[in-house]
Amino acid sequence: MARIGVFICHCGENISATVDCPKVSEVAAKFPGVVYSIDYKYMCSDPGQSMVVNAIKEHKLTGVVVSACSPRMHEPTFRRACAEAGLNPYLCEMANIREHCSWVHEKGDKTDQKAIDVVRMMVEKVKRNNALMSIKVPVTKTALVIGGGVAGIQAALDIANAGHKVIMVERDPSIGGHMSQLSETFPTLDCSQCILTPRMVEVAQNPNIKLYTYAEVESVEGFVGNFTVKIRKKAKSVDETVCNGCGLCTTKCPNKKIPNEFELGMGKRPAIYVPFPQAVPNIPVIDKINCTYYKTGKCKICEKVCQAKAIRFDQEDEIIEVAVGAIAICTGFDVKKTDFFPEYGYGKYKDIIDGLQFERMASASGPTSGEMRRPSDGQTPKKIVFVACAGSRDPAKGIEYCSKICCMYTAKHAMLYKHKVHDGTAYVFYMDIRAAGKNYDEFTRRGIEEDGAKYIRGRVSKIYERDGKLIVVGADTLMNAETVEIEADMVVLATAGVANPGAEELAQKLHVSYDQHKFFSEAHPKLKPVETNTAGIYLAGACQAPKDIPESVAAASGVAGKISCLFANNELTREPLIAFVDRTAPPEYSSCTGCFLCQPVCPYNAIEREDVKDRNGNLIKQLAYINPGLCQGCGTCVAVCKSKSIDIDGYTNSQMYYEVDALLNS
């Protein structure tokens, strides 16, 4: 016989101001199976928890219903209290009479009745709860870092320095990310590559870090502590173990007219190339699409000139399977291209560029060697217009959010321009100047006051070309919203920072959620900013939302800390609220018919085919088997199973049925 204890919390006055708690307790005491019922001011307080503990011992309770706040709030608290009293923690349920009752309804009989009903439903549920043991799983103490930008580099180094193994996967031929493309960084104007390159080298040299560049995550299976990851190592057509990075091949390659990705199309590169001089690793790759040999079957000049005999035209993509315990997603962001803006000509005007292109133009190692030369004719622009919020904070463009870094880099760009073109004029169209950050406001102010950037508060409605000039039409909202028309030589759009194009696909591989802008979602915006909803998978850097360098680095160190905590344990405990398949004696073995219509619906590939064999090894029956390590407990298979052969602990058919059935008595 069930012996259920009911504990009604007043939550100070949060509940009792609206719900008649003593009455609820009194009524609950008369529910069949309830042997103890009490109300108290703060159930979650120490004395409150002690009441639960004592009542369990004294009244030999077989189940507990705490009627208080949302289970999302205090379920762990009361489950711990139960465990302390020797009751299996999963024999505790919470009836939510605060968020779902006292806070949302008026005081009165109807609200009291609702509280009573909710308690009754949970009493009927808890009567059918099963005692469950939490699941223990081992931890593989290797971390996977996806993405080798500044966030990935920081995370990898911190984890490696804590003594754990790290596998880093980078999509491009070199690590470094967007930061390696930047000219100078705000607010100090120190050279981006000067501060990043040593860290890149450190990654390559750290014995705890295994680096895969020109590689992508192919698939991820498993769960916290025990992920199996397949990595596709794309064929570089160069044997990394042999190549000594002399670079002769890249100078001899006859096909040198390929738009350079690193220079955002503003420079050219050969078909066999190292993305930039400081690349790590300093190993070239052959761009198979543009390589003359791959296209025509003739050439092989690189092979001929290579002293180390490192060229491998027959190299194929390689799939590497690794076991890791935690994953850090550091895949960074992208910027909208100028063709996103119909009002600015859909990208058809050569002299409208985006911020990242400007970084390359301003960079001493860039295509113009740091000189200001506009793309169309190489002339030095005398009038330049910077447009902040190009796309950002614009619901009509589908990008409601602030890209956060543009105010700062636009100020930086204006300053860099003025430093290089002393007689030039720089205009900045802006909505607001968001310069919150250490020394940030001082920085933008310097741009305006010392370098004389002309800031115009207003938006640019359109840009068109007329007689070789870019006519920038905007409004100056501080001047009676008057129309401003500037005949510019070049325009830089601070285009919105957006998610990486592969983000959605990666999220689906990793089963982590992402927001409507395809940025990865953190588990809690305030309290779990670097965790995802999937245990063991973490986020750092701009893959979560636009972030500047210090923020990305801070988050990366945060992730490294989280992963180090995880790796401090040899074993993990997991909530045992998972699905299972009915088993029974032979000759049935199970009511499962082996139709496997449950298999496709499982998001975690947790449903396997189990062969039931006789002693001679002959197959008798094939049944569904749910791998407890993989199941995350969504229960979709339960609802799909026609013969009700699958059930899920915590939300069993019986629990849910009687919870609903308990409605009738009100």
Added chain:
Amino acid sequence: MSEFEPKIVAFVCNWCTYAGADLTGTSRIKYSANVRIVRFPCTGRIDYMLLTKAFASGADGIIVSGCHPNDCHYTSGNFYARRRWMVFKKICDFMGIDTRRIVFSWVSAAEGGKWAEIVNSTNEEIKKLGPYESYHKLSTQDILA
């Protein structure tokens, strides 16, 4: 006679709508007390038999709610649920089960206000329709008689 107060059962997923309803509470947005919430891990878990069961147990209206498409904590549970509901609604309609009494919705963890609106509008709609007598008679009164 006092006004008819419908019994409404809400089947919601833990990650979006349950959390959304928590937010309604935290935001102190008031709504009708006629609703009883049953928590599931995911809309994918919600068995259609539970819906008829709820009517049989005396419910006059049902709300089924979970994460918006693409928002599912388990990536796809709500997509399977959506199909299941499409088919279930079809058969219910065909068999004369009053689907005006079943409200399906997507309410995210951030949509506390929407949750209150869904409950209130359902409550009003069911009040207009009155108690679900034909089903209750068949499933309860006739059997217990």
Added chain:
Amino acid sequence: MEEIKKIAKELLAENKVQLIVGFEKGSANKVRPAFFTKPEEIDQLIYNEYCIHNIALYLKKDICQKANNLAIIANPNVVRSILQLASENQIAEEKIKIIGISFEGKCVGLLDFKAAEEFSKTQPKGIKPEDKALIEKIQAMPLEERFNYWVEAFSPCIKCYACRASCPMCYCGKCNVETNNPQWIPVAPHKYGNLEWHMMRAMHLAGRCINCGECNRSCPVNIPLNILSYMLSDFILDEFDSEAGMNAVFTPALSVYTSVDKENFIK
């Protein structure tokens, strides 16, 4: 007919199969499912327009399960059942030889699954005009009348489960109605128990029913329960472009989804 017998006889004589599932003359002027294991028994085999039983059902019964290999006289309904069963991991292609027969009664010879799929696609759909008319009639009724129509239509139901027993897709070892604690479907054949039973069955067949109408044929009290499945099959084909019994590798509509499934009722 002679061709069927010839194929069957050869299969048995050449030991290609141990068992042939077909038909023989039954009592009065009926025909009945029959099982043949020796070539000489094939003289008893018949096939005519009355051989409409969906004998794919027997593939999941002991007699066929025990046989290492077998052949089955298969009209398009049986072929579709076989394909659907195969897609649900219930029968293996290597074990079964399909002697295909069109709805007009023309023997199309032995079919492997590939050919069976082709055959299934070329044959007309099972739904009869009178069933379609009944569906439309019911859909045109006002809500309450529709409800009462079904309550009345199910009231003669005695829960003999002939519908389930004769349905090739109802192969569950333990049917949902036999699942107790909780007892999802009331076992008793009262009006409520009948309504829930037939609704549950229609839902379980949704996307899987091949519309052979065997449930209706088997029902001793003639309940038009096949139209529940017909109606859903139609809907599922329209809505999800999914049709059972056409492919041996197939996932029924409720075990898949697309992110753009269109509905108009979710708020």
Added chain:
Amino acid sequence: MQKIKLGYYPGCSLEGSSREYNESVQAIAEKLGIELVSIPDWNCCGATAAHNLNKELSLSLPARNLALAEEAGLKELVVPCAACYSRFTTTQHELMHDETMHQKVNGIIGKEYKGNLRILNVIQFIEEFIIDKLDDNIKFEFNKKVACYYGCLLVRPNKILNFDRTEDPQTMDVVMKKLGADSIDWAYKTECCGAGFSVSFTEAVGRLSGKIVEDADHRGAEALIVACPMCHSNLDMRRPEIDKYNGKKLNIPVLYITQAIGLALGIDRNILGLQRHFVTVKLNDFKPFAKKIEVENLQITEEI
């Protein structure tokens, strides 16, 4: 040839100041075997700023027309006037997304508007029913340099109309290229012509329309092509104000796209109403049509 029957809402402008628009739409339709059936007993669409003052009225006026069209069994409704088109489409959108308002409006107009009608502007009408027939019927190539002017109402608000790219629409250009024209890229495709001030503040019209006409002329266009009676009025009739603003006289004529098609089809200029224009339409020397013109189909829906 099977006769296609489409619903037609001329609206007030096309019966008055923009008769030539009506005439040219009718002329090309007739030539290509399309019957345009006017909505019986149609009323004004209410296209003024009235929707800011009385929302119910501004929805009810178009709704009545739409309901009448539905009653007449029409499936598509061609609405050449961009202002009427905007009001109709907005009404359909609002009523289909606001059930309370929908019921209210039904009550006001005493009819049930179901929302089944497809509302087509003149370009959609051309795209769907005309363009495929051009190759077989075209007599002359429209071998002129033209500037297609869309104005505001045809493509805005994009959320409701979901027609063409808001900032850089292309559909008219595609049609004109199909006729053999050199359709130029210019800066004022969707700039406001000042229609709201057409009567009350013509100086503003002079400035706004002036920039439009000047840019088209500056870039060497031989004609402006429009699809809105308001635009046409301003660009054609307000030429004195325009010239005053620009400080020079510009002779670039303004044609409705339907007139341009009509010319290509070899329809008499007077039937197309060209004689009614204030700026004389001198265009001639059209080349006889020789071969099918392939136009690259641009992606013309806005992607966000």
Added chain:
Amino acid sequence: MEIINKLIDKSSLSALIERLNTSGKQVYAPVTKNGLCDFAKVESVQEIDFDSIATIQSAKSLVFPKVEKLLSYEKTYDDVIVKEVDLTKIPEVIAFAGRPCDAAGFIPLNAIFTSDSVDQIFKTRLDKLSIISISCKKADDFCFCTSVNGSPSNTSGSDILLTEISETTYYAEIITEKGKAILDAYADLFKDSAVVDKTPFVAKIDKQFSTEIINEKLKTLFESDIWDHQAMRCVGCGACAFVCPACGCFDIQDETKGKDGVRHRCWDSCGFKIFTMHTSGHNPREKQAQRWRQRIFHKFSYQPEQQQEFGCVGCGRCSRACPSDMNIAEHLKAIAVK
């Protein structure tokens, strides 16, 4: 009681039905609706289908309905309050125009429900049931009553048996006290008659085997492969048992709604796999052949041994209802010659 011989005009049946109804009795008779003939409540003779060979279902539901409340209960905090069925509310029923095999079916059924412990609900229903049967003028290929100790004009089980002896007249045999009570109440409708030889007026049904031979053969056939062979095409539904007048197996189901509940009795069939399923998953009658064997053994071996009644009246309903044409007579004949 000795049989009283009477005549009743066909034209009087109308008055009989009407007067039975007005006296507060419920009259059930074969009625054809939507092409299906089954027992239904009638108020006038016009509703009755006299021509059908047999109803789809037997008349057993008049005493053993497909679902029947046995008791109701209410759960309280620590107790269950049980409410018994009020037996006095059970109505008086007339089973009219059924066949002799329908009537005969009540005999083995009664034996099942009353032989060791007495089922009060069943007994009360049967006590309150009067059976007025009509001899069979026609039979079909499925009829085999003569092989199981019955006949088309068999009186056993009936309270009154009517045999059509002319276009206008039925010969009425008043067999039991219950029959006599009806005769006494409506004496004006009956006329005296001598004993009539019914043979010329009823269908002729050949005897195919005897129950004794079956009973004898079964003693050696438990392990025979004949069951496998016969049950091969059985689909395992319950149609045969549910239409059978003599099948009395039932299932007990509690249906609870919150704190209130009822205990129902509903038909069950030994043909179902779950019939003998143990909680453990073990099933002593795992195969359909074993269940088929059980059906035959129960009717032709266990029942005669324990209750001195054969569990089959030869009505042929099971064969007609079977979706896979399991013909019981054919199978019994095969057993008889085994």
